[in-house]
Amino acid sequence: MKHWAIILAVLLAGCDSRPEVVFADAAIILPDDPAELPPGPGLQAVVENCTACHSPSTMLQQPQVPRAKWESIVGKMIETYKAPVDEKAIPDIVDYFVAVQAAQVANPGGSAARQ
Amino acid sequence: MADGNDATGTARSRLTRRALLAGAGGGVLAAPVLAQRLIGDGMINLGLPGGPSERPLTPRFPGKGEMVVHRVRPPVLETPMAVFDQGTITPNDRFFVRWNWDMPTQINAAAHRVAVGGAVRQPVSLTLDDIANAGDHVDVVAINQCAGNGRGFSQPRVTGGQWGNGAMGCARWTGVRLKDVLAKAGVADGAARVRFAGLDVPMVDGAPQFIKSIPIDIAMRDDVLVAWGMNGEPLPLLHGYPLRIVVPGWFSTYWVKMLSTIEVLTGDDDSYYVAKTYRVPVAPVTPQDKGFETVPITAMPPRSFITSHADGAVIALGQPLELRGIAMGGDAALAKVDLVGAGLELPCELGPDEGTYGFRRWSLRIPEVTGDLAQIGARATNANGITQPAEQAWNPSGYARNVIERISLRAQ
Numbered sequence: 001m002k003h004w005a006i007i008l009a010v011l012l013a014g015c016d017s018r019p020e021v022v023f024a025d026a027a028i029i030l031p032d033d034p035a036e037l038p039p040g041p042g043l044q045a046v047v048e049n050c051t052a053c054h055s056p057s058t059m060l061q062q063p064q065v066p067r068a069k070w071e072s073i074v075g076k077m078i079e080t081y082k083a084p085v086d087e088k089a090i091p092d093i094v095d096y097f098v099a100v101q102a103a104q105v106a107n108p109g110g111s112a113a114r115q
Numbered sequence: 116m117a118d119g120n121d122a123t124g125t126a127r128s129r130l131t132r133r134a135l136l137a138g139a140g141g142g143v144l145a146a147p148v149l150a151q152r153l154i155g156d157g158m159i160n161l162g163l164p165g166g167p168s169e170r171p172l173t174p175r176f177p178g179k180g181e182m183v184v185h186r187v188r189p190p191v192l193e194t195p196m197a198v199f200d201q202g203t204i205t206p207n208d209r210f211f212v213r214w215n216w217d218m219p220t221q222i223n224a225a226a227h228r229v230a231v232g233g234a235v236r237q238p239v240s241l242t243l244d245d246i247a248n249a250g251d252h253v254d255v256v257a258i259n260q261c262a263g264n265g266r267g268f269s270q271p272r273v274t275g276g277q278w279g280n281g282a283m284g285c286a287r288w289t290g291v292r293l294k295d296v297l298a299k300a301g302v303a304d305g306a307a308r309v310r311f312a313g314l315d316v317p318m319v320d321g322a323p324q325f326i327k328s329i330p331i332d333i334a335m336r337d338d339v340l341v342a343w344g345m346n347g348e349p350l351p352l353l354h355g356y357p358l359r360i361v362v363p364g365w366f367s368t369y370w371v372k373m374l375s376t377i378e379v380l381t382g383d384d385d386s387y388y389v390a391k392t393y394r395v396p397v398a399p400v401t402p403q404d405k406g407f408e409t410v411p412i413t414a415m416p417p418r419s420f421i422t423s424h425a426d427g428a429v430i431a432l433g434q435p436l437e438l439r440g441i442a443m444g445g446d447a448a449l450a451k452v453d454l455v456g457a458g459l460e461l462p463c464e465l466g467p468d469e470g471t472y473g474f475r476r477w478s479l480r481i482p483e484v485t486g487d488l489a490q491i492g493a494r495a496t497n498a499n500g501i502t503q504p505a506e507q508a509w510n511p512s513g514y515a516r517n518v519i520e521r522i523s524l525r526a527q
Contacts, residue, residue: 021247021343027221028177028352033187053318055186061167063272073274080387082321104167 033057038103042096045089053083064101070094147413157184159195159280162426163267176352180208185276189214189315190353194281198420199441202421203466203474204256205284207346212353213261213282213324215388218315218373222356229296229341229358233310233378236301243357246341250295255338256470257363258443259370262393262412266513271402273513278419280520285443285474288361289344294335295442296377302331308380309334309361311371323387327369328380329362338363338472341374363472364446365413366515399508414446416517417503419477421494426522430484439478444471444497445517452477454485455505455519456491463493484526492521 035041037056041080050059077083085093159172163185173182176192183193192212198205214354224243232238240250261282266275276282298311310328317324332341340361343350350356355372362369368388384390394409419442442452448471452463466476477493496502507518 001118009454018248018252021243021252023224023227023243023247023343023357024349025222025224026349026352026356030177030188030190030220031173031175054332057171058186058191058276059171061185061277062162062274063165063267063277065272065274069274080323080391081317082319084319 001004006112011046038100040103042089042092042094045086045092046096049083049085049089049093050077053077053081059097061098062097062101064105067094068100070097118300147278148196159276161193161267163272163277163279165272176212176353178208178353179212179393180206182209182212183279183281185278189217191276192353193278193362194284196281196420196422197280198281199420199474200248200439203285203441203469203476204346204397205286207286207348207351207354209285210259211261211282212287213276213313213367214372216315218313220352222314222352222373224357227357227375229374229377231296231300231377231379234303234306234338235297235379236303238275239300241296241299243343245357246291246296247343248292249299249341253292253340254287254289255340255361255363255472256285256287257338257361257472257473258283259361259367260284260415262366262368262514263512265516268516269509269513271509273441273511275513280405280464280516283373286346287344288340288342289347290340290342290358290361292337293339293341293360293377294337296341297334299378300379302379303381304312304383306331307382308384310376310378310380310384310386311369311374312353312376312378313359313373314375315373325371325388326376326386327393328378328384328386328389329365329369335363336496347348364415366393368412392512393514395510395512400510402509402511415443416445416446416515417449417495417497417501418443418517418520419452419495419503420520421493421522423526424522428452428522428524430488430524430526432484432486432526434484435485436481436484437478438481439476440493441474442477442493443474444495445496445501447471447499449475450496450498450500452496453494454479454491455494456488456509456521458473459491487526489523490521490523492519494519519524 033055071094074093078085157172158169160168172181174181185191190212194209194211198209227243229241263276263279264282265275265280267279275506308328308330310326312326313394341358343358358374359372360370393412395412397408397410400407421440423439442449454461463477463479503517503519505519
């Protein structure tokens with residue numbers, strides 16, 4: 001009798017509040033990031049210092065902000081996120097985004113500097 | 116940063132490798148052209164004021180249908196608004212995706228552990244089966260919404276992820292109560308907060324890890340989960356397989372994915388993503404203000420959307436009009452939805468209630484269209500009496516947008 005009771009209890013537990021959960025191994029393959037940065041002054045500095053962490057798309061999708069904001073963004077990347085940015089490259093990086101955004105203003109509906 | 120230590124050197128070599136790869140593509144092409152050809156099967160215009168507003172639309176992420184691409188790695192994908200007209204539960208393959216740092220692209224289930232430590236009686240390292248056996252299995256229907264949802268509509272615009280309004284979704288989450296998992300270690304006296312970490316980690320040593328904490332009273336709620344199920348399926352890897360935290364009514368920044376560590380804190384959390392970011396001003400500020408007091412962004416306010424018609428759609432003059440959409444109460448149940456416009460305030464009918472924290476349908480029948488409907492919007496009010504505002508104070512990170520979303524319809 002005792003054994004029957006145990007089996008019944010197990011069955012009840014099994015079909016009531018704790019159904020079995022199976023955790024399988026999982027893997028995915030992410031697509032490559034194909035977007036390229038449009039030409040502009042300082043492009044090389046951006047490629048060398050920014051693209052390790054940032055998709056070109058993210059950088060190109062930002063709203064137009066003043067030069068000082070780009071300087072503070074690059075500063076935050078260095079100070080907070082410990083980005084290994086060459087300090088000599090900072091003016092070039094900022095120049096690039098200011099120039100690319102100026103090109104975007106001529107084409108506000110588009111994404112980035114459509115040539 | 117020119118000190119050339121090991122950590123910097125490692126990051127630098129990654130960076131250089133990536134730069135070489137980027138350069139190997141050959142030539143410098145305008146971004147939209149390449150994006151369209153290689154990842155975007157189309158482009159979508161999110162209508163962000165001042166632009167840039169176009170984004171690739173692609174079904175090429177694993178397990179995903181057509182999604183708006185904000186970032187490829189780590190993925191940031193937005194749900195096209197048309198999906199929200201199809202139902203109150205967002206299908207897994209259309210649910211928005213947002214990672215702060217790179218995450219693993221494979222999970223070995225048998226090897227995965229969740230460490231429970233900090234202010235506990237006995238630190239433990241739990242297998243996935245341990246978690247699944249920690250307590251009763253609970254289902255909760257809840258909206259997961261990015262704190263920055265709608266940031267791209269901020270005016271003045273702010274930097275950051277330039278979301279439209281599709282960084283939200285509603286799913287049925289299945290898991291065990293967080294408090295049952297905490298009980299495996301035993302919460303010690305003096306517990307103030309519970310902090311979570313996942314397997315997504317920064318590329319550069321010294322950069323802040325994406326860890327988040329919630330107050331202990333929230334952690335002990337009956338509906339706060341360690342979840343493995345999303346709409347009846349295992350959590351997709353892009354949504355945090357094998358486990359993620361679910362905090363119904365709170366923004367998704369706390370719903371840590373690929374959960375690997377639970378830490379009980381006895382004091383404030385001074386970690387970066389709690390103490391420095393994901394914060395909102397306590398009082399309205401202007402873009403010129405500095406040094407104002409802020410608090411962490413936590414509970415969600417009510418929101419609603421018209422999903423049956425896009426802005427600028429044409430409606431039939433002299434005919435009846437059926438409007439419909441979705442609404443949410445935020446951290447309280449939805450109480451009502453009204454359609455508002457100039458001189459207009461019409462109560463809407465609410466669809467089935469699938470839970471306090473889920474989306475709910477609303478609909479409204481206008482017997483006869485007598486002219487254009489300019490700047491109409493749905494306005495949700497929750498059970499706490501909080502109503503969506505007609506104007507919302509600007510904040511520097513574009514968080515918690517919940518202003519009434521308006522469209523105009525042309526009658527002809």
